Amino acid sequence: MTPPSGFDAEPTPDAPDAASDRALRPKRLADFTGQIPVTHNLSLAVEAAQLRKEQLDHVLLAGPPGLGKTTLAHILAAEMGAEIKETSGPMLEKPGDLAGMLSALTPGAVLFIDEIHSLKRVVEEYLYSAMEDFRITIQLGEGASTQVLTLNLPPFTLVGATTREGQLSAPFRSRFGIRERLDLYSAAELTTILTRSAKLLNVEADAEGLATIATRSRGTARYANNHLRHIRDLAQVRYRNRITAAVAEEGLTHLGIDHAGLTELDRRILHCLARARRSVGLKTIATTVGEEERTIEDVYEPFLIQGGYLLKTPTGRQITHLGYRHLGLKVELDEQRTIF
Ligand SMILES: Nc1ncnc2c1ncn2[C@@H]1O[C@H](COP(=O)(O)OP(=O)(O)O)[C@@H](O)[C@H]1O
Ligand SMILES: [Mg+2]
Incomplete structure:
Protein backbone atom coordinates (compact mmCIF):
# COMPACT_ATOMS: atom_id res chain seq x y z
CA MET A 1 0.00 0.00 0.00
CA THR A 2 1.41 3.37 -0.96
CA PRO A 3 0.61 6.01 1.60
CA PRO A 4 -1.08 9.14 0.23
CA SER A 5 1.77 11.30 1.42
CA GLY A 6 5.21 9.95 1.94
CA PHE A 7 6.00 11.23 5.36
CA ASP A 8 4.39 10.58 8.70
CA ALA A 9 3.12 7.39 7.20
CA GLU A 10 4.44 5.02 9.83
CA PRO A 11 2.00 2.37 10.87
CA THR A 12 1.20 3.92 14.24
CA PRO A 13 -2.36 3.02 15.14
CA ASP A 14 -3.27 6.50 16.25
CA ALA A 15 -1.00 8.68 14.16
CA PRO A 16 -2.33 12.22 14.26
CA ASP A 17 -2.61 14.31 11.15
CA ALA A 18 0.72 15.63 10.00
CA ALA A 19 -0.13 19.25 10.83
CA SER A 20 -0.69 18.68 14.55
CA ASP A 21 2.42 16.52 14.64
CA ARG A 22 4.43 19.30 13.04
CA ALA A 23 3.14 21.87 15.51
CA LEU A 24 4.85 20.06 18.38
CA ARG A 25 8.05 19.31 16.54
CA PRO A 26 11.16 20.88 18.07
CA LYS A 27 12.99 23.00 15.50
CA ARG A 28 16.54 22.94 16.86
CA LEU A 29 18.82 20.36 18.46
CA ALA A 30 18.72 22.26 21.74
CA ASP A 31 14.96 21.64 22.01
CA PHE A 32 15.26 17.97 21.17
CA THR A 33 14.99 15.97 24.38
CA GLY A 34 16.93 12.78 25.13
CA GLN A 35 18.73 10.51 22.63
CA ILE A 36 21.89 12.02 24.09
CA PRO A 37 24.48 9.95 22.20
CA VAL A 38 22.66 10.64 18.93
CA THR A 39 22.32 14.40 19.40
CA HIS A 40 25.90 14.58 20.63
CA ASN A 41 27.23 12.91 17.49
CA LEU A 42 24.99 14.92 15.21
CA SER A 43 25.86 18.27 16.71
CA LEU A 44 29.55 17.43 16.42
CA ALA A 45 29.09 16.47 12.78
CA VAL A 46 27.15 19.66 12.07
CA GLU A 47 29.81 21.81 13.69
CA ALA A 48 32.62 20.07 11.85
CA ALA A 49 30.85 20.40 8.50
CA GLN A 50 30.29 24.09 9.14
CA LEU A 51 33.95 24.60 10.04
CA ARG A 52 34.96 22.92 6.81
CA LYS A 53 32.27 24.81 4.92
CA GLU A 54 31.09 21.53 3.50
CA GLN A 55 27.77 19.77 3.36
CA LEU A 56 26.98 17.36 6.19
CA ASP A 57 27.87 13.70 5.64
CA HIS A 58 24.96 11.40 4.70
CA VAL A 59 22.94 10.37 7.77
CA LEU A 60 20.93 7.22 8.45
CA LEU A 61 18.42 7.39 11.32
CA ALA A 62 16.93 4.10 12.49
CA GLY A 63 14.42 3.15 15.15
CA PRO A 64 10.76 2.50 15.90
CA PRO A 65 8.10 4.97 14.73
CA GLY A 66 7.36 8.11 16.72
CA LEU A 67 10.82 8.61 18.27
CA GLY A 68 11.89 11.67 16.30
CA LYS A 69 13.52 10.58 13.03
CA THR A 70 11.57 13.00 10.83
CA THR A 71 12.02 15.71 13.45
CA LEU A 72 15.79 15.19 13.46
CA ALA A 73 15.98 15.33 9.67
CA HIS A 74 14.35 18.77 9.75
CA ILE A 75 16.54 19.86 12.64
CA LEU A 76 19.70 18.86 10.73
CA ALA A 77 18.65 21.00 7.79
CA ALA A 78 17.84 23.92 10.11
CA GLU A 79 21.17 23.61 11.94
CA MET A 80 23.01 23.59 8.61
CA GLY A 81 20.92 26.48 7.34
CA ALA A 82 20.01 24.34 4.37
CA GLU A 83 16.77 23.65 2.57
CA ILE A 84 15.10 20.26 2.98
CA LYS A 85 13.25 18.23 0.37
CA GLU A 86 11.22 15.29 1.59
CA THR A 87 10.16 12.09 -0.06
CA SER A 88 9.81 8.46 0.91
CA GLY A 89 10.97 5.07 -0.33
CA PRO A 90 7.60 3.96 -1.69
CA MET A 91 7.20 7.24 -3.63
CA LEU A 92 10.39 6.79 -5.63
CA GLU A 93 9.35 4.18 -8.12
CA LYS A 94 12.02 4.58 -10.78
CA PRO A 95 15.45 6.21 -11.15
CA GLY A 96 13.81 9.06 -13.07
CA ASP A 97 11.79 10.09 -9.98
CA LEU A 98 15.02 10.41 -8.06
CA ALA A 99 16.89 12.18 -10.86
CA GLY A 100 14.22 14.88 -10.89
CA MET A 101 14.54 15.51 -7.16
CA LEU A 102 18.33 15.40 -7.11
CA SER A 103 18.86 17.80 -9.95
CA ALA A 104 16.54 20.35 -8.33
CA LEU A 105 18.48 20.49 -5.04
CA THR A 106 20.26 23.66 -3.98
CA PRO A 107 23.90 23.30 -2.84
CA GLY A 108 24.14 21.81 0.67
CA ALA A 109 20.45 20.83 0.72
CA VAL A 110 19.11 17.92 2.73
CA LEU A 111 17.25 15.26 0.81
CA PHE A 112 15.15 13.36 3.35
CA ILE A 113 14.00 9.89 2.30
CA ASP A 114 11.64 8.35 4.84
CA GLU A 115 11.10 4.57 4.92
CA ILE A 116 14.34 4.27 3.01
CA HIS A 117 14.40 0.47 3.45
CA SER A 118 11.56 0.21 0.96
CA LEU A 119 13.46 1.82 -1.92
CA LYS A 120 13.47 -0.34 -5.01
CA ARG A 121 16.84 -1.92 -5.76
CA VAL A 122 17.27 -0.03 -9.06
CA VAL A 123 16.58 3.29 -7.34
CA GLU A 124 18.95 2.40 -4.50
CA GLU A 125 21.76 1.57 -6.90
CA TYR A 126 21.12 4.76 -8.80
CA LEU A 127 21.61 6.67 -5.55
CA TYR A 128 25.10 5.24 -5.01
CA SER A 129 26.90 7.50 -7.49
CA ALA A 130 24.82 10.46 -6.36
CA MET A 131 25.88 9.85 -2.76
CA GLU A 132 29.52 9.18 -3.51
CA ASP A 133 30.42 11.47 -6.39
CA PHE A 134 27.43 13.82 -6.59
CA ARG A 135 26.91 12.62 -10.11
CA ILE A 136 24.17 10.75 -11.90
CA THR A 137 23.79 9.36 -15.36
CA ILE A 138 20.63 9.90 -17.31
CA GLN A 139 19.59 7.79 -20.21
CA LEU A 140 18.00 9.68 -23.08
CA GLY A 141 16.01 7.96 -25.78
CA GLU A 142 15.52 4.27 -26.38
CA GLY A 143 17.13 1.53 -28.42
CA ALA A 144 19.82 2.43 -30.98
CA SER A 145 19.52 6.18 -30.41
CA THR A 146 20.11 5.90 -26.67
CA GLN A 147 22.38 8.58 -25.24
CA VAL A 148 23.85 8.57 -21.80
CA LEU A 149 24.33 11.90 -20.13
CA THR A 150 26.31 12.45 -16.95
CA LEU A 151 24.95 15.16 -14.72
CA ASN A 152 26.91 16.80 -11.92
CA LEU A 153 24.82 17.48 -8.85
CA PRO A 154 25.27 20.12 -6.20
CA PRO A 155 26.75 18.59 -3.03
CA PHE A 156 23.86 17.49 -0.80
CA THR A 157 23.18 15.47 2.34
CA LEU A 158 21.01 12.40 2.15
CA VAL A 159 19.14 11.79 5.41
CA GLY A 160 17.45 8.41 5.41
CA ALA A 161 14.99 7.23 8.06
CA THR A 162 14.03 3.62 8.61
CA THR A 163 12.10 1.49 11.04
CA ARG A 164 13.85 -1.57 9.59
CA GLU A 165 17.56 -1.02 9.40
CA GLY A 166 18.13 -4.74 8.90
CA GLN A 167 16.50 -4.57 5.49
CA LEU A 168 19.10 -2.18 4.11
CA SER A 169 21.80 -3.79 2.01
CA ALA A 170 25.35 -3.59 3.37
CA PRO A 171 26.64 -1.48 0.44
CA PHE A 172 23.84 1.01 0.97
CA ARG A 173 24.33 1.27 4.75
CA SER A 174 28.05 1.76 4.33
CA ARG A 175 27.47 4.83 2.15
CA PHE A 176 26.06 6.71 5.13
CA GLY A 177 28.94 8.31 7.02
CA ILE A 178 26.72 8.82 10.08
CA ARG A 179 24.45 6.05 11.30
CA GLU A 180 22.38 6.54 14.42
CA ARG A 181 19.79 4.44 16.19
CA LEU A 182 17.08 6.05 18.30
CA ASP A 183 15.94 4.32 21.48
CA LEU A 184 12.67 4.42 23.39
CA TYR A 185 12.47 7.38 25.79
CA SER A 186 12.52 7.11 29.57
CA LEU A 255 -8.11 5.29 25.19
CA GLY A 256 -7.89 1.69 26.46
CA ILE A 257 -4.42 2.24 27.88
CA ASP A 258 -3.72 0.34 31.06
CA HIS A 259 -1.57 1.27 34.08
CA ALA A 260 1.60 0.01 32.37
CA GLY A 261 0.85 1.85 29.14
CA LEU A 262 -0.16 -1.23 27.19
CA THR A 263 -2.87 -0.86 24.58
CA GLU A 264 -5.68 -3.23 23.76
CA LEU A 265 -3.58 -4.73 20.95
CA ASP A 266 -0.55 -5.23 23.20
CA ARG A 267 -2.75 -7.23 25.53
CA ARG A 268 -4.21 -9.24 22.67
CA ILE A 269 -0.69 -10.16 21.55
CA LEU A 270 0.19 -11.28 25.09
CA HIS A 271 -3.05 -13.27 25.39
CA CYS A 272 -2.26 -15.02 22.12
CA LEU A 273 1.17 -16.04 23.49
CA ALA A 274 -0.23 -17.03 26.87
CA ARG A 275 -2.79 -19.33 25.26
CA ALA A 276 -0.18 -20.98 23.03
CA ARG A 277 2.08 -21.95 25.95
CA ARG A 278 5.04 -22.27 23.56
CA SER A 279 6.97 -20.10 21.10
CA VAL A 280 4.70 -18.54 18.49
CA GLY A 281 5.66 -17.30 15.03
CA LEU A 282 4.98 -13.73 13.96
CA LYS A 283 2.55 -14.90 11.27
CA THR A 284 0.37 -16.72 13.79
CA ILE A 285 0.31 -13.72 16.11
CA ALA A 286 -0.63 -11.43 13.20
CA THR A 287 -3.51 -13.68 12.13
CA THR A 288 -4.75 -14.12 15.69
CA VAL A 289 -4.80 -10.43 16.60
CA GLY A 290 -5.76 -9.20 13.14
CA GLU A 291 -2.84 -6.84 12.53
CA GLU A 292 -0.09 -6.79 9.94
CA GLU A 293 3.13 -8.63 10.75
CA ARG A 294 5.17 -5.55 10.00
CA THR A 295 3.13 -3.39 12.36
CA ILE A 296 3.42 -5.90 15.16
CA GLU A 297 7.17 -6.12 14.70
CA ASP A 298 7.86 -2.40 14.25
CA VAL A 299 5.26 -0.76 16.46
CA TYR A 300 4.23 -3.15 19.23
CA GLU A 301 7.14 -5.47 19.88
CA PRO A 302 9.91 -3.01 20.72
CA PHE A 303 8.06 -1.84 23.81
CA LEU A 304 6.82 -5.29 24.80
CA ILE A 305 10.39 -6.55 24.61
CA GLN A 306 11.93 -3.58 26.40
CA GLY A 307 9.24 -3.70 29.08
CA GLY A 308 10.05 -7.39 29.65
CA TYR A 309 6.63 -8.75 28.64
CA LEU A 310 7.74 -10.64 25.58
CA LEU A 311 10.84 -12.47 24.45
CA LYS A 312 12.08 -13.10 20.94
CA THR A 313 13.66 -16.54 20.67
CA PRO A 314 15.05 -18.38 17.65
CA THR A 315 11.79 -20.34 17.44
CA GLY A 316 9.42 -17.42 17.81
CA ARG A 317 7.91 -15.20 20.50
CA GLN A 318 7.29 -16.15 24.11
CA ILE A 319 5.44 -14.45 26.92
CA THR A 320 7.47 -13.80 30.09
CA HIS A 321 6.53 -14.14 33.78
CA LEU A 322 5.86 -10.42 33.80
CA GLY A 323 3.62 -10.78 30.77
CA TYR A 324 1.55 -13.46 32.51
CA ARG A 325 1.33 -11.38 35.65
CA HIS A 326 0.26 -8.34 33.65
CA LEU A 327 -2.66 -10.29 32.23
CA GLY A 328 -3.54 -11.47 35.72
CA LEU A 329 -2.82 -15.06 34.74
CA LYS A 330 -1.08 -17.73 36.74
CA VAL A 331 2.32 -18.61 35.29
CA GLU A 332 2.15 -22.01 33.68
CA LEU A 333 5.39 -23.86 33.30
CA ASP A 334 5.98 -26.95 31.29
CA GLU A 335 9.05 -29.10 30.83
CA GLN A 336 10.12 -27.91 27.43
CA ARG A 337 9.96 -24.29 28.21
CA THR A 338 11.98 -21.86 30.21
CA ILE A 339 10.12 -18.81 31.33
CA PHE A 340 12.13 -15.80 32.32
N1 LIG B 1 13.25 14.23 21.28
C1 LIG B 1 12.08 14.82 21.10
N2 LIG B 1 11.77 15.94 21.78
C2 LIG B 1 10.56 16.51 21.62
N3 LIG B 1 9.59 16.04 20.80
C3 LIG B 1 9.84 14.94 20.10
C4 LIG B 1 11.09 14.29 20.19
N4 LIG B 1 11.07 13.21 19.39
C5 LIG B 1 9.87 13.22 18.81
N5 LIG B 1 9.12 14.25 19.23
C6 LIG B 1 7.73 14.52 18.86
O1 LIG B 1 7.12 13.29 18.47
C7 LIG B 1 6.45 13.43 17.24
C8 LIG B 1 6.86 12.31 16.33
O2 LIG B 1 8.18 12.49 15.92
P1 LIG B 1 8.68 12.11 14.44
O3 LIG B 1 9.93 12.85 14.20
O4 LIG B 1 7.56 12.30 13.48
O5 LIG B 1 9.00 10.57 14.65
P2 LIG B 1 9.44 9.46 13.59
O6 LIG B 1 9.77 10.17 12.31
O7 LIG B 1 10.61 8.78 14.21
O8 LIG B 1 8.26 8.54 13.44
C9 LIG B 1 6.79 14.81 16.69
O9 LIG B 1 5.63 15.55 16.56
C10 LIG B 1 7.63 15.49 17.72
O10 LIG B 1 6.91 16.59 18.22
MG1 LIG C 1 8.77 9.99 10.49
Missing part, protein backbone atom coordinates in the same frame (compact mmCIF):
# COMPACT_ATOMS: atom_id res chain seq x y z
CA ALA A 187 9.49 8.36 31.51
CA ALA A 188 11.57 11.33 32.71
CA GLU A 189 12.44 12.29 29.12
CA LEU A 190 8.83 11.95 28.03
CA THR A 191 7.80 14.18 30.95
CA THR A 192 10.17 16.86 29.65
CA ILE A 193 8.73 16.49 26.13
CA LEU A 194 5.19 16.69 27.52
CA THR A 195 5.97 19.79 29.57
CA ARG A 196 6.99 21.59 26.40
CA SER A 197 4.01 20.24 24.43
CA ALA A 198 1.53 21.26 27.16
CA LYS A 199 2.83 24.83 26.93
CA LEU A 200 2.48 24.83 23.15
CA LEU A 201 -1.04 23.42 23.44
CA ASN A 202 -1.99 26.02 26.08
CA VAL A 203 -3.12 23.54 28.65
CA GLU A 204 -2.23 23.64 32.32
CA ALA A 205 -0.82 20.40 33.65
CA ASP A 206 0.68 19.52 37.00
CA ALA A 207 3.76 17.34 37.42
CA GLU A 208 1.76 14.24 38.42
CA GLY A 209 -0.57 14.67 35.47
CA LEU A 210 2.32 14.77 33.01
CA ALA A 211 4.18 11.95 34.75
CA THR A 212 1.04 9.79 34.52
CA ILE A 213 0.92 10.32 30.76
CA ALA A 214 4.69 9.83 30.39
CA THR A 215 4.79 6.47 32.16
CA ARG A 216 1.99 5.20 29.97
CA SER A 217 3.24 6.21 26.54
CA ARG A 218 5.34 3.18 25.60
CA GLY A 219 8.55 5.17 25.56
CA THR A 220 7.35 6.95 22.41
CA ALA A 221 7.22 10.73 21.94
CA ARG A 222 4.42 10.58 19.40
CA TYR A 223 2.21 8.49 21.70
CA ALA A 224 2.89 10.84 24.59
CA ASN A 225 1.87 13.86 22.48
CA ASN A 226 -1.20 12.06 21.12
CA HIS A 227 -2.32 11.14 24.62
CA LEU A 228 -1.74 14.70 25.77
CA ARG A 229 -3.94 16.04 22.95
CA HIS A 230 -6.73 13.67 23.85
CA ILE A 231 -6.48 14.47 27.55
CA ARG A 232 -6.38 18.19 26.81
CA ASP A 233 -9.79 17.88 25.14
CA LEU A 234 -11.12 16.18 28.24
CA ALA A 235 -9.53 18.81 30.50
CA GLN A 236 -10.96 21.67 28.45
CA VAL A 237 -14.46 20.28 28.38
CA ARG A 238 -14.73 18.99 31.94
CA TYR A 239 -11.86 20.08 34.14
CA ARG A 240 -11.24 23.79 33.53
CA ASN A 241 -8.34 23.16 31.21
CA ARG A 242 -6.21 21.58 33.91
CA ILE A 243 -4.58 18.17 33.69
CA THR A 244 -4.03 16.39 37.00
CA ALA A 245 -3.15 12.75 37.60
CA ALA A 246 -6.85 11.93 37.93
CA VAL A 247 -7.74 13.67 34.65
CA ALA A 248 -4.84 11.92 32.88
CA GLU A 249 -5.97 8.61 34.34
CA GLU A 250 -9.52 9.14 33.08
CA GLY A 251 -8.34 10.10 29.59
CA LEU A 252 -5.97 7.15 29.31
CA THR A 253 -8.69 4.77 30.42
CA HIS A 254 -10.90 6.12 27.60
